[in-house]
Amino acid sequence: MPRKRAAGFDNQRDLIIEQAATLFARNGFPGTSMNEVAEACGLSKASLYHYMSDKYQLLMFICEGHIERLCALVDEVAQQDLAPEPRLRLMVQRFVEEYADAQNEHRVLTEDVRFLKEEDQQRIFAGERKVVGAMAQAMIGVRPELDASKMAKPLTMLLFGMINWMFMWLKPDGELTHERMAMVVSDLLFGGIGAVRLEDIGQAEEGKKIRQE
The missing domain is CATH 1.10.357.10 (Tetracycline Repressor, domain 2)
Incomplete structure (x- = not known):
């Protein structure tokens, strides 16, 4: 049985995508790390990976x-x-x-x-x-x-x-x-x-x- 998403999951993911877009636009995709995305979102890196599998998925989103x-x-x-x-x-x-x-x-x-x-x-x-x-x-x-x-x-x-x-x-x-x-x-x-x-x-x-x- 698939695990249900917690309330607010999509909102948090949307925030991550928005912050990643800001960083990618400013520094380029290769020049941006997942650590920087996590910091911009106020998340730990472990928490970030709860929403995104990797930086490539972020670019796709x-x-x-x-x-x-x-x-x-x-x-x-x-x-x-x-x-x-x-x-x-x-x-x-x-x-x-x-x-x-x-x-x-x-x-x-x-x-x-x-x-x-x-x-x-x-x-x-x-x-x-x-x-x-x-x-x-x-x-x-x-x-x-x-x-x-x-x-x-x-x-x-x-x-x-x-x-x-x-x-x-x-x-x-x-x-x-x-x-x-x-x-x-x-x-x-x-x-x-x-x-x-x-x-x-x-x-x-x-x-x-x-x-x-």
Whole structure:
């Protein structure tokens, strides 16, 4: 018969994951010890191992948890019956809000996923592809010709480029809030999206070859 978890087990584990994400984001996965995680959580090392089998499991919890939340966000928006522009604006807003509270997790996912085993990496990458694909489809909903031009994904990656690293310069106590910046990102996106040229990629490559000859 499996041993029942004590009351508060999940809360304590969540705290450990949060503290580990902070340390991994600051010092990197290789540069952080389980002793440091235990100290940050106010636990003995023995108590820490009651909740986590090792540091690798901690990294998995951080990366998987972050991706699962982003996938849930995508599903939540998809369930709403919205016109293309409001749908894309809502996705931008929700991603900015999520990243505002998950700065450490995002940095760990970006920088430390390489330390996971191949099969674990592939699960994480599958989640990332779902997120990118959903945003690309939202882009296509606004401008359908993006699909045939194969520009939906590049534009999506440019959009994520605006969102993903906002935490590096946006001050939490500054005049600009994440809510406000979500609107700025959407306004910038919609103000410029119509000006992006959708020349055929094959023609562009052929022109490049001609110029090089």
